[in-house]
């Protein structure tokens with residue numbers, strides 16, 4: 521475990537091609553759904569990072585066979601939709617909310633018991649948002665502190681789960697996915713209605729397994745599933761949430777000109793492109809194509825003079841994980857940026873509104889003011905080198921690293937958490953030093 525990593529100011533812009541690792545959300549789903557099929561699925565460009573490896577371990581404990589052919593290439597074989605077996609050990613979701621929440625949806629209908637644990641961060645994250653709707657369908661789930669927190673045990677339900685219409689209080693792809701996955705096994709149809717549409721990777725990938733969901737506005741309906749046919753291959757596109765660090769770095773570092781290859785550009789994920797363009801960024805989306813049922817493209821970014829902007833709740837699900845790096849863009853932009861409707865950031869891997877405010881202000885005093893559900897960022901102020909903490913949150917670590925590289929440097933406390941989603945991050949940054 522490295523306690524501190526020093527990142528120096530980059531003296532020139534970023535140039536050339538940057539390969540982008542596989543999408544985290546899609547990698548999780550590729551393994552989970554393949555483990556529910558009964559024929560081998562060859563998965564390529566899989567994100568070989570800690571979060572997705574937590575999903576692999578859990579699915580293996582439930583009886584799936586996983587064979588790695590390389591870091592980013594694996595074959596997953598399950599025993600069918602009703603072929604999961606009772607795990608002999610506690611399932612460890614590590615740092616991964618997606619692993620835990622989606623798997624609760626998969627396990628709620630199963631005729632066996634499973635208990636989950638996770639790391640210190642996951643133990644603090646709210647799970648009632650999944651336990652409550654699943655319980656309304658008839659699931660038996662018990663969690664610490666009034667069914668809110670890990671450890672959590674999923675017990676066999678008394679009978680078959682019942683479908684329902686569920687009005688979600690917050691937009692969340694994890695909650696939506698958990699309910700839809702449980703809905704595959706339910707009696708009758710299951711509909712989830714979101715305040716705003718969150719990422720739709722579950723719906724898209726289920727289609728590749730022959731399961732059609734119906735979408736109407738922000739509502740998605742799934743019917744009870746009888747046939748679940750795994751595709752022979754799933755190609756995972758690059759993660760736009762990882763590409764976001766280089767989009768912002770290239771925008772704010774003068775003299776930059778980078779090509780980010782094979783990035784997922786699913787419209788439920790591209791809020792970062794809209795906001796950066798609003799700020800004056802120079803971004804082109806090239807070579808659009810479909811990869812594994814998902815839109816993908818190459819993204820060309822050159823440096824540009826950014827200015828402040830404002831955005832709120834409506835776009836939030838489309839850029840929820842990009843707020844810390846967008847805050848870096850805002851710090852180096854001229855003028856003020858106002859972010860509203862971002863209360864969900866308080867329950868991510870850490871409270872990201874508080875973490876961004878406290879840590880960014882160390883690098884530029886007076887830069888950020890936090891509110892209950894947002895931030896005001898006074899861009900273009902002087903920056904300095906300082907020590908700043910990651911809170912063991914991968915997105916905080918990478919955002920602070922880019923802040924330091926574009927500013928006067930940073931000494932990053934607890935930098936190793938990038939292995940959650942982007943193990944090669946520092947190597948790529950170092951290559952450009």
Ligand code: S3P
Nearest residue numbers: 545618691692693694695840841
């Ligand atoms: C994810 C959904 C989002 C996102 C997370 C991944 C997913 O979480 O922040 O990193 O894969 O479904 P919420 O559903 O809590 O918004």
